[in-house]
Amino acid sequence: xxxxxxxxxxxxxxxxxxxxxxxxxxxxxxxxxxxxxxxxxxxxxxxxxxxxxxxxxxxxxxxxxxxxxxxxxxxxxxxxxxxxxxxxxxxxxxxxxxxxxxxxxxxxxxxxxxxxxxxxxxxxxxxxxxxxxxxxxxxxxxxxxxxxxxxxxxxxxxxxxxxxxxxxxxxxxxxxxxxxxxxxxxxxxxxxxxxxxxxxxxxxxxxxxxxxxxxxxxxxxxxxxxxxxxxxxxxxxxxxxxxxxxxxxxxxxxxxxxxxxxxxxxxxxxxxxxxxxxxxxxxxxxxxxxxxxxxxxxxxxxxxxxxxxxxxxxxxxxxxxxxxxxxxxxxxxxxxxxxxxxxxxxxxxxxxxxxxxxxxxxxxxxxxxxxxxxxxx
Amino acid sequence: xxxxxxxxxxxxxxxxxxxxxxxxxxxxxxxxxxxxxxxxxxxxxxxxxxxxxxxxxxxxxxxxxxxxxxxxxxxxxxxxxxxxxxxxxxxxxxxxxxxxxxxxxxxxxxxxxxxxxxxxxxxxxxxxxxxxxxxxxxxxxxxxxxxxxxxxxxxxxxxxxxxxxxxxxxxxxxxxxxxxxxxxxxxxxxxxxxxxxxxxxxxxxxxxxxxxxxxxxxxxxxxxxxxxxxxxxxxxxxxxxxxxxxxxxxxxxxxxxxxxxxxxxxxxxxxxxxxxxxxxxxxxxxxxxxxxxxxxxxxxxxxxxxxxxxxxxxxxxxxxxxxxxxxxxxxxxxxxxxxxxxxxxxxx
Numbered sequence: 179x180x181x182x183x184x185x186x187x188x189x190x191x192x193x194x195x196x197x198x199x200x201x202x203x204x205x206x207x208x209x210x211x212x213x214x215x216x217x218x219x220x221x222x223x224x225x226x227x228x229x230x231x232x233x234x235x236x237x238x239x240x241x242x243x244x245x246x247x248x249x250x251x252x253x254x255x256x257x258x259x260x261x262x263x264x265x266x267x268x269x270x271x272x273x274x275x276x277x278x279x280x281x282x283x284x285x286x287x288x289x290x291x292x293x294x295x296x297x298x299x300x301x302x303x304x305x306x307x308x309x310x311x312x313x314x315x316x317x318x319x320x321x322x323x324x325x326x327x328x329x330x331x332x333x334x335x336x337x338x339x340x341x342x343x344x345x346x347x348x349x350x351x352x353x354x355x356x357x358x359x360x361x362x363x364x365x366x367x368x369x370x371x372x373x374x375x376x377x378x379x380x381x382x383x384x385x386x387x388x389x390x391x392x393x394x395x396x397x398x399x400x401x402x403x404x405x406x407x408x409x410x411x412x413x414x415x416x417x418x419x420x421x422x423x424x425x426x427x428x429x430x431x432x433x434x435x436x437x438x439x440x441x442x443x444x445x446x447x448x449x450x451x452x453x454x455x456x457x458x459x460x461x462x463x464x465x466x467x468x469x470x471x472x473x474x475x476x477x478x479x480x481x482x483x484x485x486x487x488x489x490x491x492x493x494x495x496x497x498x499x500x501x502x503x504x505x506x507x508x509x510x511x512x513x514x515x516x517x518x519x520x521x522x523x524x525x526x527x528x529x530x531x532x533x534x535x536x537x538x539x540x541x542x543x544x545x546x547x548x549x550x551x552x553x554x555x
Numbered sequence: 556x557x558x559x560x561x562x563x564x565x566x567x568x569x570x571x572x573x574x575x576x577x578x579x580x581x582x583x584x585x586x587x588x589x590x591x592x593x594x595x596x597x598x599x600x601x602x603x604x605x606x607x608x609x610x611x612x613x614x615x616x617x618x619x620x621x622x623x624x625x626x627x628x629x630x631x632x633x634x635x636x637x638x639x640x641x642x643x644x645x646x647x648x649x650x651x652x653x654x655x656x657x658x659x660x661x662x663x664x665x666x667x668x669x670x671x672x673x674x675x676x677x678x679x680x681x682x683x684x685x686x687x688x689x690x691x692x693x694x695x696x697x698x699x700x701x702x703x704x705x706x707x708x709x710x711x712x713x714x715x716x717x718x719x720x721x722x723x724x725x726x727x728x729x730x731x732x733x734x735x736x737x738x739x740x741x742x743x744x745x746x747x748x749x750x751x752x753x754x755x756x757x758x759x760x761x762x763x764x765x766x767x768x769x770x771x772x773x774x775x776x777x778x779x780x781x782x783x784x785x786x787x788x789x790x791x792x793x794x795x796x797x798x799x800x801x802x803x804x805x806x807x808x809x810x811x812x813x814x815x816x817x818x819x820x821x822x823x824x825x826x827x828x829x830x831x832x833x834x835x836x837x838x839x840x841x842x843x844x845x846x847x848x849x850x851x852x853x854x855x856x857x858x859x860x861x862x863x864x865x866x867x868x869x870x871x872x873x874x875x876x877x878x879x880x881x882x883x884x885x886x887x888x889x890x891x892x893x894x895x896x897x898x899x900x901x902x903x
Contacts (some may be wrong), residue, residue, distance in 0.1 A: 197805065204806035205672040212665035212777055218742050219774040222755065223748035225692045230750065231663065246697070310794035347728065354588060357581050362571065371589050377881040379835040381855045386595040389602065389867065397598055397614050429595070430870065487691065490744045493837045497856065511746045511838070530747040541742050 201250070231527035251528035263505055263513065266323035266330035279321035287311050309543040312536070332505060332513040332529075333536070335420065339509060340488045343424045343431075348481055350428065351435030358436075359443040371438065376433040384497030387426040413499050416506035420421065423494050423507055431487075435480055442476040443469060445486075478549040485544060489537040508534075602869035610867050617818075623726075628868035640873075646844075647851040648880065649765055651834040654772035659826055661773065662780025663788075665737065667810055669730050669781075669790035671796075676733075679724025680717050687713040700759065702758060712780055734785060741778035749842045754848070763845045771843060772833040779832070780825050787821035788814065823891035830884055851877050 200207050234245045235537070254266040271279070316337065323330035358368050375383070389395075391401040391412045402410065412418045446469050455462050492511040495501055501508035501516065508516070508523055510533040517526035573581070576751070602610065604624035608849040615621035626729030632640050668674075691709035750773060753762070761767040795817075815822065828846050837852040844850060849875065858870035 183713045200807065201805040205668060205674070208664045208668035208672070208806075208810075209674070209733075211661045212781070215661065215770075216737060216740055216777060219752065219771065220743060220748065222692065223686060223751035224743075225689055226751035226754070227695065227747055229692070229696045244696070269748075354585075357585055360581060362581060362585075363580070368585055368589065371592055373885070375592055377831060377878055377885065378596070378851050378874065379837075379855060379877050380876065381597070381835075381852050382836055382870075384864070385855070385858075385867075385870055386599050389598060390595055395611060395613055397594070397616065399614050429592070458823070486742055489742075490746075492746070493852075497859075512743060514746045515838075518750065527747075527750065532743065533744050534742075536748050537742055538739075539746060542739075546575070 181198055206413040207391065222502065227527045227530060229525055231531045233524055234286045235523040236364055237521050247524070248446045251524045252532070254525065254526055255532065260525065262331060264333055264532070265319060266334055267328045268322050269328050270326065271322055272326035275321040275326035278325045279318050282317035282321070283314065287316055290456075300500060305542070305546060308539050309547070311545075312539045327504070329504075331415070332508045332510045333532070335506070335508060336489065336491070336510045336533070336536075338419050338420060339424060339427065339491050340485060343427050343491075344481065344484050344488050345425065347435055347484065348477075351432045352439050352477070354432070354434050355439035355443055358440055369437075372436050373433050376432050376437075378430065380430060381424050382496045387422065388498050389427070391422055414503050416503055419499050419503065419507045423498055425486075426494050426498060431484060435484065438480045442473040446472045477551075482541065482549055486537070486541055489533065489540075531554045570669055575896050599871045599874050602867055603875055604857045605868055607868070625884060628866075628872045632869055643849050643851050644876070645764065646848055647834060647877075650768050650772065650848075651830055651880075652771045652849060653765075654776065654833045655826060655830045657769065657773040658776040658780050658823065662809070662814070662825075663778045663784045663822070665777070666734075666781040666785040666813060667788045669734050670785055671793075672730075674733060675727040676724040677721060677724040678728055680721050683716055683720070683729065684713055687716070698885070706892050711804055738782045740777045741775075741782070745775065745838050747841055752839075753842050762843065765848055768840060768843050768848055768850070771839055772836060772901055775836075775839070776829045781824045781831060783828075784818065784821055787818040791817050820891035823888040827884055827888050834881060 232246060232248060234247045234250070236243055236245075254260045261268075290306070291307060316333075320330065320334065322328070323334060354372060356370075358365055380385075390397065391397055392411055393412070395409060412422050450468050451464055454468055459467075490511055491509045492515065495507045495509050495512050496515075499507045501512050505513075510529060514526045514529040514533070517523075517529060563574070565574045601616075601618055604618060604626070605622060606625050606627060609615055609622045618624040681811075691705045694705045695702045756762045756767045778861050791814060795813055799809050799813055800806075815823070835852060836850075837856065839858075840850045840853055844853065855870055855873045855877070858866045858873065
């Protein structure tokens, strides 16, 4: 059979029909791959891990048996024998604890009353109830543990990483971006150098900062010796270890905020700034009244992205301290990972679900109450 | 200090120029930060040339002055363990590049679709789908039904229910809802989904293969791509696309020849970000790979194992060689990055 005989024609026709079909259904063809992938990898795992969180899974010589126990796993974490690990130790309130708890309660009550006076929608009210409830619960948690002189568990540690870490990173990243947006020489150099830490693998950052903080063999050990802290071990002190992880995390993630904020600052029209300078405004006034309002939507978004990622922190504490001393630097992801290693799948899934709950409420509240408002304004 | 000296130091001489005092402070801060950024990297770099004695006997700072640099760690990794290192490196490269390509393509297709077409799935149908699927999973999990049968029955039941009852649901979802649903998947912490994903790949015996990790990374990075690209696509004037369609271009042709080139700064920034995230990912790789598909972060973490303690020198070598591909990509894409990250993030 020679090429080009009628046998070849149907395949061309079929190809054309196929491309026609794709073109006519392009609205479906464009979106379905993403929808199917997300469905398979989110709905199924979410349901499956909920089932795991509600059961007790025992491994016996190669096989395992699953027993449905309703909320026992959550009960154990929140009220039972794992409470110290997840929430912290409760042993009565101190004076400062009462003061902080009551102050936050009054603040939230005031916010609630001022919202209820205005126009109320059903969705808005339900969402805000979640936000208020969670912030009330978490602040009483800190009031009962941190501010009353007791230790807190992995939930508190995770929130410490998220809020202290992201706050620090945002302020420093913004400040550096502002300095680099000034008319100085070598901006390209600083921009390139400040971006580098983002490219290093988090595991590597963990090890590098472990070397940095080593008081006997690390680069700063002469300084420690001189200060008389030669045998002080970072990893053995709860707060030192926590801050040390926040520093490593910040070293890595400040570049992200820096790059985005620098681009935002540079996109502010020069004319506005120069006009204000001619009118005799100080640089602080220029920043506060002209630059900041222009970049605030970007700032809110970049902070949201950072907060979402910060809740997932696991590699740094795992590498730098392995969660120690005790449980002082264990994040919730690490808690779930350790539970999984000890083959306690039910507890592991329960902790993961609690993390999911806290993350979703925090991020959605932040998105609706800060980001959307800033963008619309 | 008298007044005129203060004035000279801190009063700007002209617009677009700064006073010497302010300049000094700014440079001091920037130099300090440069040192803070570079010093750990410098330390890792010189550690990779140190011998065990140099590391363990206390700090030494300058090669050739304080200590004699040796290539033993590099040799160990690239001569003695050549195949292990190479296989991990190739695994990482294949996985990161494929996952980046896949998530950028699928993600930008989806966000383009959300920016241009109007979708109105009925709320009731979506709800029905979730219910049927939950039923199918419970059947598998609790009653030991084979997962293939259960899924097939579930899809069939859903299809007939949707055909029969779909018309009666009035409430519809909009593009905004779909967009929010997709982006919100990023909030999902990997630890929540990793064990079920492990079981899923175990069922289809794809554990410890490239394809499993590539698929997983593609999905976890999709929300970021959709989030960053959506605003690019909405900001492209629709007239251009309509002209091309009048000239007979297909939808896909329009997307490929007009929309993608116009949004290349966004694509560049997104690609770099996704590449960094999938190149460095640790937790999912830890679950999904054991030996054959092992990636570089796992290799770094493994330097901690054994009775010899942490092999600081070998680990430093791995960290250094791990930066290279990202730096190459960053250099290729750097022109677009700052602009790209900005536009995507403006509207959120």
